[in-house]
Amino acid sequence: MSSPYTRKKSVKLVNTMAKVFDAKALHIQGTHGLQGIGHHPTVHGVSRVDVKLDSLSHKVDKMMEMQDRVCQRLNNIGQNVKNLDQEVEVLKNINKKVLPRMCRGEGQQSMIQFHDDITVRLRSLCQESENQGNKIEAMENMMSNLQVILSSLEENLKESKIDEFTICGHSSTKDEKVQDDVKKIKIKTMSESGQEHDMQVEEKQEHFEKKWNEKCILKERTPNKPKDDTVVACKETETSSVPIQNCTNKNVGVSEILQEEPKKSKKRFTKQCHQLQESIKTTNQDSTPDRHAQDYGTYSKHIDANKKRIKDVEQNVKKDDETFTPSESDEGMSDQQSLIQPELPTTVKTQSENTISSAANSTLCVPSKQQKEVKANDKDICTGRKDGNHLYPNGNFYPSTFSHRVVTPKMEDVLMYYVLKPDDILGGGRFGQVQKCVDKDTEQILAAKIIKVKEAKAKDEVRNEISIMNHLKHSNLVQLYDAFESKNEFVLIMEYVQGGELFDCIVNEDRGLTELDVSIFVWQICQGLQYMHQQYILHLNLKPENILCLDKKGNRIKIIDFGLARRYKPHEKLKVHCGMPEFLAPEVVNYDNVTFSTDMWSVGVITYMLLSGLSPFMGENENETLNNIVKVRWHFEHEAFENIVSNEAKNFISRLLVEQKSGRMSASQCLRHEWFCEELADQEGQRNVHLKSQTMLQNYVVQHRWNANEP
Numbered sequence: 001m002s003s004p005y006t007r008k009k010s011v012k013l014v015n016t017m018a019k020v021f022d023a024k025a026l027h028i029q030g031t032h033g034l035q036g037i038g039h040h041p042t043v044h045g046v047s048r049v050d051v052k053l054d055s056l057s058h059k060v061d062k063m064m065e066m067q068d069r070v071c072q073r074l075n076n077i078g079q080n081v082k083n084l085d086q087e088v089e090v091l092k093n094i095n096k097k098v099l100p101r102m103c104r105g106e107g108q109q110s111m112i113q114f115h116d117d118i119t120v121r122l123r124s125l126c127q128e129s130e131n132q133g134n135k136i137e138a139m140e141n142m143m144s145n146l147q148v149i150l151s152s153l154e155e156n157l158k159e160s161k162i163d164e165f166t167i168c169g170h171s172s173t174k175d176e177k178v179q180d181d182v183k184k185i186k187i188k189t190m191s192e193s194g195q196e197h198d199m200q201v202e203e204k205q206e207h208f209e210k211k212w213n214e215k216c217i218l219k220e221r222t223p224n225k226p227k228d229d230t231v232v233a234c235k236e237t238e239t240s241s242v243p244i245q246n247c248t249n250k251n252v253g254v255s256e257i258l259q260e261e262p263k264k265s266k267k268r269f270t271k272q273c274h275q276l277q278e279s280i281k282t283t284n285q286d287s288t289p290d291r292h293a294q295d296y297g298t299y300s301k302h303i304d305a306n307k308k309r310i311k312d313v314e315q316n317v318k319k320d321d322e323t324f325t326p327s328e329s330d331e332g333m334s335d336q337q338s339l340i341q342p343e344l345p346t347t348v349k350t351q352s353e354n355t356i357s358s359a360a361n362s363t364l365c366v367p368s369k370q371q372k373e374v375k376a377n378d379k380d381i382c383t384g385r386k387d388g389n390h391l392y393p394n395g396n397f398y399p400s401t402f403s404h405r406v407v408t409p410k411m412e413d414v415l416m417y418y419v420l421k422p423d424d425i426l427g428g429g430r431f432g433q434v435q436k437c438v439d440k441d442t443e444q445i446l447a448a449k450i451i452k453v454k455e456a457k458a459k460d461e462v463r464n465e466i467s468i469m470n471h472l473k474h475s476n477l478v479q480l481y482d483a484f485e486s487k488n489e490f491v492l493i494m495e496y497v498q499g500g501e502l503f504d505c506i507v508n509e510d511r512g513l514t515e516l517d518v519s520i521f522v523w524q525i526c527q528g529l530q531y532m533h534q535q536y537i538l539h540l541n542l543k544p545e546n547i548l549c550l551d552k553k554g555n556r557i558k559i560i561d562f563g564l565a566r567r568y569k570p571h572e573k574l575k576v577h578c579g580m581p582e583f584l585a586p587e588v589v590n591y592d593n594v595t596f597s598t599d600m601w602s603v604g605v606i607t608y609m610l611l612s613g614l615s616p617f618m619g620e621n622e623n624e625t626l627n628n629i630v631k632v633r634w635h636f637e638h639e640a641f642e643n644i645v646s647n648e649a650k651n652f653i654s655r656l657l658v659e660q661k662s663g664r665m666s667a668s669q670c671l672r673h674e675w676f677c678e679e680l681a682d683q684e685g686q687r688n689v690h691l692k693s694q695t696m697l698q699n700y701v702v703q704h705r706w707n708a709n710e711p
């Protein structure tokens with residue numbers, strides 16, 4: 001029986017918690033009523049946070065729209081530059097045709113005609129030039145606004161802990177929710193007065209809003225960040241092993257302009273416009289043919305210089321866009337991830353608790369010394385072999401065949417720019433086909449994903465895929481090169497990944513598959529996902545077909561297919577039309593909210609399959625498979641795992657195939673898992689033993705192909 005003292009205390013505690021979540025609740029109910037307090041106020045608290053989150057996600061949507069508008073404007077500017085080009089061509093032709101005739105003295109009349117003609121054209125060009133200047137100015141303003149909003153949002157998301165509150169809250173039971181949330185908002189639960197807790201929440205909100213406002217004011221006064229751009233520009237142009245710090249001196253020209261603040265480059269642009277105007281005035285005053293020829297030369301130069309400026313500003317805008325990430329550093333991400341995904345529970349709910357507990361002794365490990373060094377030198381190539389290179393390199397360690405592009409679909413015929421190869425089909429999906437293609441200009445081999453769409457909704461989905469890919473610049477994520485839109489079809493031109501699907505690669509008998517190989521594949525998947533999640537983007541369709549190998553024998557992979565990917569929205573549910581449910585997370589099957597950990601579930605399934613060749617939830621039929629998933633019914637198949645697969649690997653899987661979303665490791669936590677410790681990998685010969693999974697996977701691949709081809 002509880003004493004009057006503890007009863008009084010618990011009444012106080014509950015009242016206190018209730019106040020935290022709904023300041024008004026107790027005023028309405030009176031401070032002594034215990035009844036109903038456990039649930040009602042929490043619901044209010046959650047909905048207040050929901051409102052905040054909704055408003056944040058609304059802001060993110062607005063920013064995305066703004067970004068699309070900027071892309072659109074860039075496109076227009078590109079188009080205008082083309083027009084300028086055409087004008088210059090016309091002038092050149094006039095020059096070629098008329099000047100010789102004038103020199104031959106074919107009449108005063110044609111000379112006057114020529115003069116008038118050229119004056120009109122020069123005027124219109126000058127006007128055009130000025131328009132471009134204004135457009136660039138508007139665009140710059142837009143970009144800096146965007147930057148302000150993004151940075152504020154990023155900071156506030158990081159600092160506000162609202163994410164933590166919501167995600168943790170949604171994943172536990174109501175009572176646990178109250179306790180967790182009380183802890184997370186850092187309330188002193190033993191305080192004497194509920195007033196204090198109430199104040200803390202209010203203060204947090206105020207702090208949130210104040211910070212937001214401060215940031216906006218501060219950013220308005222602060223010029224764009226040139227120093228980061230410099231580093232990006234250097235990294236991209238760098239091909240030798242010149243240290244990044246020296247880069248600034250070596251890259252004059254484009255990188256010099258990139259270092260320039262957009263305001264300065266705009267000033268220079270406006271100056272050019274004035275010079276143009278001046279040159280027009282002089283042209284009007286002096287109209288001799290020689291003078292015209294001279295002015296024409298100067299004028300052409302001006303136009304060229306202006307075009308260059310436009311290109312540079314365009315690049316600047318792109319760079320700005322690329323550098324917008326909610327969290328760039330690994331450390332930053334850990335914090336962020338820990339907000340979203342709290343530390344793991346001590347027990348994992350699966351059928352094979354015994355097996356798991358033997359592996360569960362493993363812990364998340366601090367990156368090895370070697371791994372830390374990798375951070376400082378992210379140019380290492382992942383070979384997967386210990387020949388002086390790192391097994392698990394961080395970041396963008398090998399370049400794509402082209403640098404990142406921001407693509408807006410062209411309303412032109414794809415065949416104007418590319419030669420498609422219908423005989424060279426790389427794969428097929430729900431909506432169409434992927435075939436090889438060649439860029440007519442550069443002769444680069446690429447992959448064309450042809451998507452047949454008729455309905456507006458389906459078109460929006462493809463546009464979403466393009467927009468998502470525009471945000472992804474990582475060597476483990478396939479890059480978008482170009483896009484075309486027509487009435488019933490989209491064509492996405494992408495980087496060509498020539499090794500084929502991961503499972504096809506590893507069943508190749510020429511190569512042996514070891515646990516070490518698997519860990520290197522999984523490491524890269526986690527790297528790609530960590531990057532995506534840092535951008536608040538979920539993949540949501542991670543499966544073996546969507547992981548491609550760069551070449552048949554190496555260990556380098558890329559994630560493809562961002563057709564279902566989307567920006568994280570706290571309450572978004574996902575309906576999946578999919579014939580292959582084995583990789584779906586329980587929340588997708590249940591049509592529940594999806595989140596970052598939805599992708600992490602898929603990592604667990606893929607890892608399980610790579611190590612054993614078995615599909616952990618596969619049932620006799622689709623219903624059984626779905627049932628196994630929602631009940632999280634799986635175990636380590638004795639024959640495939642016992643004495644073959646390390647405890648660290650098993651622990652890794654156990655920490656992902658967890659029913660509760662908040663119980664799964666985040667991508668960052670995965671990357672810190674002991675399984676990826678190089679020292680351990682060195683010590684354990686076990687990791688170099690050939691896995692049985694290779695033969696099992698052969699069966700899986702054959703079966704899967706068979707099913708896919710069935711009508």
Ligand SMILES: Nc1ncnc2c1ncn2[C@@H]1O[C@H](COP(=O)(O)OP(=O)(O)OP(=O)(O)O)[C@@H](O)[C@H]1O
Pocket residue numbers: 426427428429430431432434447449478494495496497498500501541545546548560561562563
């Ligand atoms: N960039 C690429 N390079 C080489 N092959 C590719 C590339 N992109 C896709 N493929 C091949 O085409 C297949 C289908 O591509 P993708 O998954 O993007 O299409 P989808 O229509 O979205 O498919 P799904 O129905 O799985 O969603 C892939 O499994 C892969 O084999």
